Amino acid sequence: MQNFLYFCGQNISFMARTEISTLGEFGLIRHLTDKLPLQQPSTKKGIGDDAAVMQFGSKRTLMTTDLLLEGIHFNLEYVPLKHLGYKAVAVNLSDIYAMNGTPTQITVSLGVSARFSVEDLEELYAGMRLACEKYKVDLVGGDTSASMTGLTISITCLGIANDKDIVYRNGAKVNDLICVSGNLGTAYMGLQLLERERIAHSHQDAQPESIPAFEGREYLLERQLKPEPRQDIIDKLREAGIRPTAMMDISDGLSSEIKHICHQSNVGCAIYEDKIPIDFVAAEVAEEMNLNIVTCALNGGEDYELLFTCDLKDYEKLVGIEDVYIVGHITKPEFGTMLIGRNGEELELQAQGWQAFKS
Amino acid sequence: MQNFLYFCGQNISFMARTEISTLGEFGLIRHLTDKLPLQQPSTKKGIGDDAAVMQFGSKRTLMTTDLLLEGIHFNLEYVPLKHLGYKAVAVNLSDIYAMNGTPTQITVSLGVSARFSVEDLEELYAGMRLACEKYKVDLVGGDTSASMTGLTISITCLGIANDKDIVYRNGAKVNDLICVSGNLGTAYMGLQLLERERIAHSHQDAQPESIPAFEGREYLLERQLKPEPRQDIIDKLREAGIRPTAMMDISDGLSSEIKHICHQSNVGCAIYEDKIPIDFVAAEVAEEMNLNIVTCALNGGEDYELLFTCDLKDYEKLVGIEDVYIVGHITKPEFGTMLIGRNGEELELQAQGWQAFKS
Numbered sequence: 111m112q113n114f115l116y117f118c119g120q121n122i123s124f125m126a127r128t129e130i131s132t133l134g135e136f137g138l139i140r141h142l143t144d145k146l147p148l149q150q151p152s153t154k155k156g157i158g159d160d161a162a163v164m165q166f167g168s169k170r171t172l173m174t175t176d177l178l179l180e181g182i183h184f185n186l187e188y189v190p191l192k193h194l195g196y197k198a199v200a201v202n203l204s205d206i207y208a209m210n211g212t213p214t215q216i217t218v219s220l221g222v223s224a225r226f227s228v229e230d231l232e233e234l235y236a237g238m239r240l241a242c243e244k245y246k247v248d249l250v251g252g253d254t255s256a257s258m259t260g261l262t263i264s265i266t267c268l269g270i271a272n273d274k275d276i277v278y279r280n281g282a283k284v285n286d287l288i289c290v291s292g293n294l295g296t297a298y299m300g301l302q303l304l305e306r307e308r309i310a311h312s313h314q315d316a317q318p319e320s321i322p323a324f325e326g327r328e329y330l331l332e333r334q335l336k337p338e339p340r341q342d343i344i345d346k347l348r349e350a351g352i353r354p355t356a357m358m359d360i361s362d363g364l365s366s367e368i369k370h371i372c373h374q375s376n377v378g379c380a381i382y383e384d385k386i387p388i389d390f391v392a393a394e395v396a397e398e399m400n401l402n403i404v405t406c407a408l409n410g411g412e413d414y415e416l417l418f419t420c421d422l423k424d425y426e427k428l429v430g431i432e433d434v435y436i437v438g439h440i441t442k443p444e445f446g447t448m449l450i451g452r453n454g455e456e457l458e459l460q461a462q463g464w465q466a467f468k469s
Numbered sequence: 470m471q472n473f474l475y476f477c478g479q480n481i482s483f484m485a486r487t488e489i490s491t492l493g494e495f496g497l498i499r500h501l502t503d504k505l506p507l508q509q510p511s512t513k514k515g516i517g518d519d520a521a522v523m524q525f526g527s528k529r530t531l532m533t534t535d536l537l538l539e540g541i542h543f544n545l546e547y548v549p550l551k552h553l554g555y556k557a558v559a560v561n562l563s564d565i566y567a568m569n570g571t572p573t574q575i576t577v578s579l580g581v582s583a584r585f586s587v588e589d590l591e592e593l594y595a596g597m598r599l600a601c602e603k604y605k606v607d608l609v610g611g612d613t614s615a616s617m618t619g620l621t622i623s624i625t626c627l628g629i630a631n632d633k634d635i636v637y638r639n640g641a642k643v644n645d646l647i648c649v650s651g652n653l654g655t656a657y658m659g660l661q662l663l664e665r666e667r668i669a670h671s672h673q674d675a676q677p678e679s680i681p682a683f684e685g686r687e688y689l690l691e692r693q694l695k696p697e698p699r700q701d702i703i704d705k706l707r708e709a710g711i712r713p714t715a716m717m718d719i720s721d722g723l724s725s726e727i728k729h730i731c732h733q734s735n736v737g738c739a740i741y742e743d744k745i746p747i748d749f750v751a752a753e754v755a756e757e758m759n760l761n762i763v764t765c766a767l768n769g770g771e772d773y774e775l776l777f778t779c780d781l782k783d784y785e786k787l788v789g790i791e792d793v794y795i796v797g798h799i800t801k802p803e804f805g806t807m808l809i810g811r812n813g814e815e816l817e818l819q820a821q822g823w824q825a826f827k828s
Contacts, residue, residue, distance in 0.1 A: 126586075126588055127586040127588060128586055128587035128588060129583075129586065129587070130581065130583070130585065130586065130587055130590070132587070133587060138587070138590070138613055139611070139613055141587065141591075142590055142591065142594045143594070143608065147602075148607045148609075149601075149602075149605045149606070149607055150573045150574060150605065150606070150607045152573055152574070152629070153573070153574060153607045153609055155609075156607060156608070156609040156610065157608070157609060157610050157611070161610065162574065162576065162609035162610040164573070164574060164609070164627065165526075166525040166526045166528060166530050166629060167524075167525045167526015167527060167528070168526060169525060169526070171525050171530065171627075173574070173576060173609065173610060173625075173627065174576075174610065175576040175578050175610060175611060175612055175623070175625055176578070176612050177578035177579070177580055177612050177614055177621065177623050179580045179614060179615075179616050179617070179618070179621065181617045181618070182580070182614060182615055182616060182617060183614070214509045214511055214512070214523070215509060215511070215512055215521065215523060215532070217521065217532060217533075217534040217625060219534050219535070219536035219623055220536070221536055221538045221541070221621070222489065224488075224489070224490075226489065227485075227486040227487055227488065227489065228487035228488070228489055228491070228492060228497070228500065229485055229486060229487060231489070231497070231501055232501065235501045235502070242508075243506075243508075246508045246509065247508070247509070248507045248508055248509045248512040248515060249502065249515070249516070250507075250512055250514075250515040250516060250521035250523070250532065251515065251516050251520065251521040251532060251533065251534060252498070252516070252534060253534055253535050253536050254497055254498055255536055255538060255541060255542070256538075256541055257538050257541060258538070258540045258541060258618075259538070259540070259617075259618035259619065260618065262536065262538065262580070262621055264534070264536050264578055264623035266532075266534055266576060266625040268523065268530075268532065270511070270525060
């Protein structure tokens with residue numbers, strides 16, 4: 111006990127040190143949680159999907175959580191607080207929809223430094239309130255705390271679903287169609303536009319003509335600043351009588367996400383480059399910035415569109431649904447996770463996703 | 470749209486600015502959430518108690534969340550990561566027990582800077598795992614993210630309870646007995662010991678004899694570093710056939726918490742100074758440091774003991790329960806929230822609680 115302080119303060123330097131970047135986000139979570147036994151009969155599915163699944167009644171209860179840190183997940187130099195509030199809620203709802211569930215309640219915890227005023231938090235809450243109203247979700251609790259280091263937002267979302275309706279990541283079967291909603295890479299191009307503008311404004315000597323306006327490109331900004339969870343697609347699939355075999359939302363880019371589905375379903379995939387839905391203006395901006403829009407669509411992230419697989423028998427129904435695109439099909443696992451280029455060339459998909467721990 | 474960036478970056482300076490410290494934590498939460506309508510039939514109780522209450526089946530589902538920020542809620546100079554993990558889980562469980570519920574699942578989100586290694590996170594998880602095992606709670610999800618600013622821990626806990634068993638803060642009635650479990654001010658004195666030791670070690674010229682050892686005072690450190698949620702008290706009350714009329718856990722100090730119960734129940738209270746349970750060693754350390762141990766018990770916080778009110782008819786049963794102490798009684802609201810001193814003098818209780826936003 112005499113050495114209590116020495117032990118506490120210095121154990122880090124005495125211990126082996128493995129950099130977190132060597133494991134990556136998913137490796138890290140797997141490493142930390144793989145020996146955690148489940149003890150509650152109400153727990154039906156723990157870590158490893160868009161949301162956890164519990165059974166408290168005849169329906170299932172879903173639960174998902176997200177932590178947003180200033181400087182990592184958002185930059186207040188170009189993200190208005192109202193948009194940030196809306197987005198913080200929207201990305202959690204997206205996880206519940208991606209399980210084919212209905213979000214019902216959220217809790218919000220904030221860490222706020224003295225830099226922020228009550229009016230700032232009103233703006234943030236105005237955005238969260240808007241998302242709650244639109245998607246009929248109740249804000250039922252939370253925690254507000256001082257912070258020494260900017261703004262921290264932690265949101266947890268509950269939802270419900272019938273057991274038979276829940277769609278996991280592990281249900282994809284060989285020959286299933288791979289579908290995405292909306293378009294991909296657009297949120298990333300919105301971020302590039304905002305970032306370019308921020309840098310241009312930070313140089314006092316920048317020529318006004320070197321600062322392109324946002325006119326005609328508002329949609330890209332909206333995709334970055336105010337994403338909408340695709341409740342409409344979930345509803346349309348249900349109306350059409352389609353139950354996806356596997357589903358998740360696209361937060362880290364198509365490459366990373368389809369690899370999750372293939373890994374968990376023990377299958378491979380073929381994604382056709384020319385089938386990936388691209389927004390025309392996003393493609394235009396990408397060309398202007400010397401970026402490959404397909405790379406942005408595969409790895410850009412933050413689109414919060416849905417990625418799902420369906421049985422071949424649903425083909426006719428699928429093509430009738432607006433804003434849903436078939437981008438490929440599920441293969442045997444030995445085929446790997448492949449991108450088929452415009453000239454038929456096969457490339458292994460690379461999950462670039464989460465590199466934030468690399469310094 | 471041309472002025473998009475100007476608007477975003479500069480709206481703070483154009484707007485009125487109200488410092489958060491003028492509202493305080495509870496004023497702030499009330500201010501931000503008072504116009505939020507509840508839309509989901511499954512929401513039975515939103516913001517304002519230890520946990521939110523939902524109904525997904527025949528039982529009720531409880532939900533609580535806590536955000537812990539390095540430098541605000543913990544100091545890694547003297548808090549070992551394993552203890553921190555244990556405590557982070559324990560304080561959430563405490564909120565569920567304070568509703569008279571049973572915790573069932575948690576999610577854990579971490580923001581981690583490059584300062585931390587995989588081994589550090591293993592230590593943190595070892596503590597969380599220990600708490601989960603002891604209280605039979607499942608870790609079902611979470612989110613791990615890079616951080617530029619130290620360690621951030623956000624935990625959300627679900628629990629269950631029968632509707633008729635749930636105890637809110639608003640049920641205290643005139644003449645009810647006011648009870649607390651354990652002892653108060655002890656965690657605060659543990660913090661003072663750790664803080665004194667830290668400062669002593671930071672002065673290279675400190676004389677060894679000026680650094681008191683922790684021997685005989687381990688219990689104070691344990692109360693600060695590894696608090697236990699009082700599941701045992703909840704069980705004993707149930708076994709004795711006692712259902713408290715109001716209950717909450719003591720995280721911010723007795724003064725602040727009894728004022729919450731009185732405010733929400735629209736009653737007053739009389740707390741008797743000489744009835745407040747004090748640990749003998751804590752009192753000794755307080756005297757050594759020229760601190761008033763009763764003030765520490767009233768305002769120190771982090772004891773995570775239970776504060777509850779009971780009908781007078783339960784008196785005989787209550788006195789038979791080990792580690793439960795009757796500290797006063799509920800009065801009419803016009804009496805106010807009073808501390809009755811050793812000589813019978815009446816003092817208005819002051820809620821010092823959460824002053825962290827004051828700079």
